[in-house]
Amino acid sequence: MVTLIDYDHASARVRHVYDDIMATRKTSHVNNFWRALAHDPDTLEAVWSRMKRLMGSEADGALDPLTKELIYLAVSVSNGCEYCVRSHAAGAERKGMTAAQYAEMLAVVGLANETNRLAIGYQVPVDDSLR
Amino acid sequence: MVTLIDYDHASARVRHVYDDIMATRKTSHVNNFWRALAHDPDTLEAVWSRMKRLMGSEADGALDPLTKELIYLAVSVSNGCEYCVRSHAAGAERKGMTAAQYAEMLAVVGLANETNRLAIGYQVPVDDSLR
């Protein structure tokens, strides 16, 4: 439905983001996600800037980069976004994720989705000790 | 809507689970979630057994217990389950979660929820390199 914008057809503003993606990720390939988002340069810049700062392999945060990829994957699986699952599973593997870690993340996602609905269905009141 | 089943009014089968919860968590308080689930002993046993094995502080898995709590919290926030957010935030704090880690987990959950919809909305095809 939406065309992907190649480097050769991109505006200077979009090329600037593409250049940063390629330099940051040490690759000559810009993923389809960014090439679709290039239709909206404001959003492209804002999302890439957040992704680089928050999820980058050299990000200096309270959580290590792999843990953040697992959290990102957990949400994407829970929301059913196939593209996001595939692209971030690849990203997580580059950061060292093992098959056993992926499987255990999925097990937690499954359990949380189950217990979320049990808590809602039983309309469990919040414990005084948790307030 | 649903009453909570106290230890004194619980069947032997339910008491057995309560005893294990209290022993495992070194507490005399059984959370409301379990006391509601006690209406369905089959589910109580199955969910507690999974929770203990997968999420326990001594669980021997591919991911450390705190990482799994963060994944569990990420899903619960994304699904909007208040009870689950509150009870597992308390659990994560007991396992050492800092305020900065909680905030960074939320930032990832927010970003993933945003990019999930951008990928879907642009109907981004999966890159050949990701197949």
Place this chain on the structure above:
Amino acid sequence: MVTLIDYDHASARVRHVYDDIMATRKTSHVNNFWRALAHDPDTLEAVWSRMKRLMGSEADGALDPLTKELIYLAVSVSNGCEYCVRSHAAGAERKGMTAAQYAEMLAVVGLANETNRLAIGYQVPVDDSLR
């Protein structure tokens, strides 16, 4: 945020729906849901008409009325709509739902929410035999 429209302040068109609700349900109480929806008479008429025809206790369909209430409840729990859970739980009880049936419905909702994410997370391809 939204005011509830009482019978005395309702237009003739809205009163006509309220009258039908009270006659169909053999009650003098019109639930808050309908009194909020009265701000939009088109939607009030359309939704009430569907609800009466599809979910009515005398509806003549392929599924019995209680089964349909359980399906309705399952979706409402899965979506986290507290109002819908409470109002349709009361409706289901009037149609004979037992506490054990409610609990078993919740167990299925929990299991489905878990396995949905496992199937998505493992990107399970559809079996040839299921196509």
Place this chain on the structure above:
Amino acid sequence: MVTLIDYDHASARVRHVYDDIMATRKTSHVNNFWRALAHDPDTLEAVWSRMKRLMGSEADGALDPLTKELIYLAVSVSNGCEYCVRSHAAGAERKGMTAAQYAEMLAVVGLANETNRLAIGYQVPVDDSLR
């Protein structure tokens, strides 16, 4: 899984709806959605009637037809319904939607999905001024 019901194999009741769809939309093509829904004539009639009245290009409502298509698209993207995104994107284009409008709608959908989870995750209490 579900067969599509062609005009030639449709009942008189279903044909009546198909005729109205073709006349209203000035086309000889009845979309697959309606041809699947034809398995349930009650729902076909109810949904088509709502769609025509609420979303029709000549609908006389508080919002203009294009705004409503954008709202419809926003929900469909947020829910991840590919069929709905594609069919209503085409519908919105017929009503004049530009590529820039589609992109900006997606940006809002992304931002709302992000901030929804931040509000939930921080358990932000409603401001007194908003009550």
Place this chain on the structure above:
Amino acid sequence: MVTLIDYDHASARVRHVYDDIMATRKTSHVNNFWRALAHDPDTLEAVWSRMKRLMGSEADGALDPLTKELIYLAVSVSNGCEYCVRSHAAGAERKGMTAAQYAEMLAVVGLANETNRLAIGYQVPVDDSLR
């Protein structure tokens, strides 16, 4: 992304589950779902055990097996899990589900999803009579 584990390559622990699936379902085919889940034997055992006990055609519960399949399908449709919809639709057919029952279940799922959002959007307060 994830490989499927065939019987011949499965561990003794996984084979034990496969054997039980084939014996319980009287088939020589183990669905792809289980063959993917075999990467995580703990989860495979826990989910199969729940599925067998809760959803089995000979399960002895408060709800009959077909009703539970319809509830399972309703949740899976609402969540947009294609694999789950296809595999459990086949399962429900084996338990006697008619096309009319499937269509009526979908109509209820559609109505519940609509009214859930109307209740949330109008911020309808819970009736005193429902507390």
Place this chain on the structure above:
Amino acid sequence: MVTLIDYDHASARVRHVYDDIMATRKTSHVNNFWRALAHDPDTLEAVWSRMKRLMGSEADGALDPLTKELIYLAVSVSNGCEYCVRSHAAGAERKGMTAAQYAEMLAVVGLANETNRLAIGYQVPVDDSLR
């Protein structure tokens, strides 16, 4: 659970954002949402910057500010975020939203949520004309 950070206790970096919010919105009140987000200055800056640029009443985009508020509300209702519904309903009212427009937006949200599930449940294939 999370404390709200008042201006007097905020860092210079957070105060800078608070100042911009108050100047942009011509108010001395900083909503609770921002005062919670202040725990994570990076996210506070990024989200406020996006919100201001995309949703501001003087934003110069392809869609007018009220249309974007309606889209934002539609997503928030669909996701069940009470805080977001209340705060952005107030924002939309300031931009001129009428009660009839709010009601019609909700009607579209309800219809989209219904038809999304019908399209998924019937597994409707995308029409060739929509590819």
